[in-house]
Amino acid sequence: MSTAKKEYKRITTKTLVDMKKKGEKISMLTAYDFTMAKIVDSAGIDVILVGDSASNVMAGHETTLPITLDQMIYHAASVVRGIERSLVVVDLPFGSYQSDPKEALRSAIRIMKESGGHAVKLEGGKEVKESIKRILNAGIPVMGHLGLTPQSIYKFGTYTVRAKEEEEAEKLIEDAILLEKTGCFAVVLEKVPAKLAKEVAEKISIPVIGIGAGNGVDGQVLVTHDMLGMTHEFNPRFLRRYLDLYTDMKNAFSQYSTDVKSGDFPNDSEQY
Numbered sequence: 001m002s003t004a005k006k007e008y009k010r011i012t013t014k015t016l017v018d019m020k021k022k023g024e025k026i027s028m029l030t031a032y033d034f035t036m037a038k039i040v041d042s043a044g045i046d047v048i049l050v051g052d053s054a055s056n057v058m059a060g061h062e063t064t065l066p067i068t069l070d071q072m073i074y075h076a077a078s079v080v081r082g083i084e085r086s087l088v089v090v091d092l093p094f095g096s097y098q099s100d101p102k103e104a105l106r107s108a109i110r111i112m113k114e115s116g117g118h119a120v121k122l123e124g125g126k127e128v129k130e131s132i133k134r135i136l137n138a139g140i141p142v143m144g145h146l147g148l149t150p151q152s153i154y155k156f157g158t159y160t161v162r163a164k165e166e167e168e169a170e171k172l173i174e175d176a177i178l179l180e181k182t183g184c185f186a187v188v189l190e191k192v193p194a195k196l197a198k199e200v201a202e203k204i205s206i207p208v209i210g211i212g213a214g215n216g217v218d219g220q221v222l223v224t225h226d227m228l229g230m231t232h233e234f235n236p237r238f239l240r241r242y243l244d245l246y247t248d249m250k251n252a253f254s255q256y257s258t259d260v261k262s263g264d265f266p267n268d269s270e271q272y
């Protein structure tokens with residue numbers, strides 16, 4: 001009898017809940033395009049997030065607020081064409097779900113229909129409960145997002161650690177419990193104290209995926225371009241860089257330019 005660990009063929013929302021039960025950590029990274037998604041998927045990353053961080057990373061905006069639902073669908077559809085195994089979760093962008101639950105459902109339906117993604121993510125707790133219910137009633141899985149919620153940046157003014165004070169910590173725990181009760185299959189916790197994040201992960205039975213939330217949670221997410229070292233100016237404490245692609249790419253471009261200008265490229269074997 002084989003003792004080899006069973007490989008998950010295709011990750012589903014249920015797989016993630018089972019992984020938490022078994023104490024297996026969940027890996028999650030962002031992707032916004034086909035080529036990146038294909039590499040991330042083939043590396044065995046469990047969840048691919050088509051994050052509204054595309055607004056920063058792809059489009060160069062200061063915040064996540066400007067990206068549109070149409071643009072998110074374009075990114076998500078490109079990602080879906082690149083994957084075989086990962087679960088694809090798509091951020092509902094700012095302005096596509098806050099007005100009312102019907103609008104939230106319409107936006108989620110557009111994402112599912114037009115991109116082929118597997119689930120949506122939206123920011124907030126109690127405030128978005130009715131919207132989450134509507135989306136779930138249509139059979140669309142929902143991931144929550146608490147703590148630092150970048151779509152509310154102008155309400156807070158900074159990207160500092162959230163829920164350091166007792167009152168905000170209590171609200172966060174309440175919101176996490178509410179998200180589980182409402183039916184979310186997982187929740188992202190962004191930039192909160194590790195001790196609080198661990199407490200939340202222990203209190204609820206759905207997976208808690210952390211970013212800047214310490215090691216006591218059920219999985220981790222990073223922006224792929226950050227962990228590859230492409231976003232040079234972005235230096236939060238929680239980020240671990242696995243490559244220095246900014247430098248490597250810059251050197252490659254510079255070498256190419258030198259080769260073109262010197263006439264070294266193309267050589268005899270690189271032409272017809």
Ligand SMILES: Nc1nc(=O)c2c([nH]1)NC[C@@H]1CN(c3ccc(C(=O)N[C@@H](CCC(=O)O)C(=O)O)cc3)CN21
Pocket residue numbers: 052053056057064150158159160161191222223225226231234235236237
């Ligand atoms: N490239 C990228 N990576 C991300 O992780 C990311 C985005 N973009 N865009 C959307 C949100 C915004 N996020 C952020 C933004 C800032 C910090 C942050 O720690 N900023 C400062 C500190 C700010 C402060 O303490 O006042 C830093 O140290 O870089 C963390 C997460 C996470 N998301």
Ligand SMILES: CC(C)C(=O)C(=O)O
Pocket residue numbers: 030049050051052053054091188190211221222223
């Ligand atoms: C940072 C992650 C959690 C996110 O929401 C995004 O990339 O948009």
Ligand SMILES: [Mg+2]
Pocket residue numbers: 051052053064091
């Ligand atoms: Mg996001």
